[in-house]
Amino acid sequence: MFSRFLLFLAAVVACAPAVADTVWMKNGDRLSGKISVFDGGKLLLQTTYGGAxxxxxxxxxxxxxxxxxLVKQDAYTGEKAKSLHAADDGKVTLANDEAPKTVELASIQQIMKPKPVVEDLSWKGNVDLAMDYKRADTDSDDYDVDFKTSARHGRWRHQAEGEYNRESKDDVTTTNNWSAEYALDRFLTEKWFWQGRMEFKRDHIEDLSRQRTVGTGPGYQFWDDELGAFSLGSLLNRTDYEYADGGKDNFYSLGMKWDYNRYLMGKRVQFFTNGEVGKPLGGVADYALDAEMGLRYKVTEWASLNLKAEKDIIRGTRESDLDKTRYTAGFGVTW
Incomplete structure (x- = not known):
C-alpha cells in the first residue's frame, strides 16, 4: 500500500507543470521562460530552448x-508585485497584499527582481587579466590587469576603474604604469546627468611620469539595459603634469568621454569601446586621447575571454610626445 502511494506521488510530481513565466505576443505567439529584466524597450526572457x-x-x-x-512606472520609484497576472491586450495585473492593480504595459518603464535592503540597486562590472611569458633567446614578461565597475541607486551612479601594465625584456623593464579613476553621476532626468570625476596616472618609464585630472560636466545616457549601454559626457578638466626631471605643467581642458557596450549573439559576445579625447585651453599640449576597444566572449555566466586594443596619445607637450598602442588577449570575470 505504501509503495503504491509513493508511486502515485511520483507520478503527480512528474506530471505537475514546471513553474515558468509566460509572455503572449501580439502576433499570437506564446513564450515560456523566466523573466530576467525589462529595460530600454526590451523584455529579456531566459529560456531553456533558446537561451536569453x-x-x-x-x-x-x-x-x-x-x-x-519590482515594477517601475517612472525612472526612480517602483511597486513590488508578488506576481503578475495576464490581463486584457496591452495590460497586466500586479498582485500584492492590497487589491490587485491593472496597468497599461506602455506605462511600465522597468521590471527587475527586487534587491534586498535597496530595491533599485544595480551593480555590474568586470575584471580582465592578460599575461604573456616568453623564454627564448630573449626572455619577456607581459602583464595587464584592469577592472571596471558601476553601481547605481536612484539618481546616483558610482563608477570606478583602474589598470596596471608591466612589460620587461631580459630583466629590463620597458613598461610600468598604472591608473585609477572614480566618477560620480547625478541624474537630473531619466537621460541627462551631471558628472564629477577624479583620475590619476603614474608611469615609471615615460618622461611624463604623473597625471592628475579633476573634472565636471554634463552627460547623456542614450540607453542602459541588459543588452548594453551607451553614454556621452562633456567635461571641463583641470590637469596637472609632472615630468621625470621634476618639471611641472598645469592647465584647463575640454574633454569628451564615451562609454559603449553591446551584447551580440544571444549575450555570448560583447563589443565595447570607451575613452576620452581632450583639448587643452592653452599651449601645454595640442590634444590627448585615451581609448580602448575590444570583444568579450562569455564562456560561462561569469567567466569570459577578451581581446582588446588600447591607444594612448598626448601631442604637443614641452618635453616629448606620448604615443602608445597596446594589444592584449586574456580572460576575465564579469558580473
Whole structure:
C-alpha cells in the first residue's frame, strides 16, 4: 500500500507543470521562460530552448509571472508585485497584499527582481587579466590587469576603474604604469546627468611620469539595459603634469568621454569601446586621447575571454610626445 502511494506521488510530481513565466505576443505567439529584466524597450526572457531572448516590449500583448518583481512606472520609484497576472491586450495585473492593480504595459518603464535592503540597486562590472611569458633567446614578461565597475541607486551612479601594465625584456623593464579613476553621476532626468570625476596616472618609464585630472560636466545616457549601454559626457578638466626631471605643467581642458557596450549573439559576445579625447585651453599640449576597444566572449555566466586594443596619445607637450598602442588577449570575470 505504501509503495503504491509513493508511486502515485511520483507520478503527480512528474506530471505537475514546471513553474515558468509566460509572455503572449501580439502576433499570437506564446513564450515560456523566466523573466530576467525589462529595460530600454526590451523584455529579456531566459529560456531553456533558446537561451536569453530579447522581446520588443511594443509587441507584447500581456504576460504573467509567479516571481516577485519590482515594477517601475517612472525612472526612480517602483511597486513590488508578488506576481503578475495576464490581463486584457496591452495590460497586466500586479498582485500584492492590497487589491490587485491593472496597468497599461506602455506605462511600465522597468521590471527587475527586487534587491534586498535597496530595491533599485544595480551593480555590474568586470575584471580582465592578460599575461604573456616568453623564454627564448630573449626572455619577456607581459602583464595587464584592469577592472571596471558601476553601481547605481536612484539618481546616483558610482563608477570606478583602474589598470596596471608591466612589460620587461631580459630583466629590463620597458613598461610600468598604472591608473585609477572614480566618477560620480547625478541624474537630473531619466537621460541627462551631471558628472564629477577624479583620475590619476603614474608611469615609471615615460618622461611624463604623473597625471592628475579633476573634472565636471554634463552627460547623456542614450540607453542602459541588459543588452548594453551607451553614454556621452562633456567635461571641463583641470590637469596637472609632472615630468621625470621634476618639471611641472598645469592647465584647463575640454574633454569628451564615451562609454559603449553591446551584447551580440544571444549575450555570448560583447563589443565595447570607451575613452576620452581632450583639448587643452592653452599651449601645454595640442590634444590627448585615451581609448580602448575590444570583444568579450562569455564562456560561462561569469567567466569570459577578451581581446582588446588600447591607444594612448598626448601631442604637443614641452618635453616629448606620448604615443602608445597596446594589444592584449586574456580572460576575465564579469558580473
Amino acid at each position: 531572448i530579447a522581446l520588443d516590449w511594443k509587441q507584447v500583448k500581456t504576460l504573467e509571472s509567479d516571481q516577485e518583481l
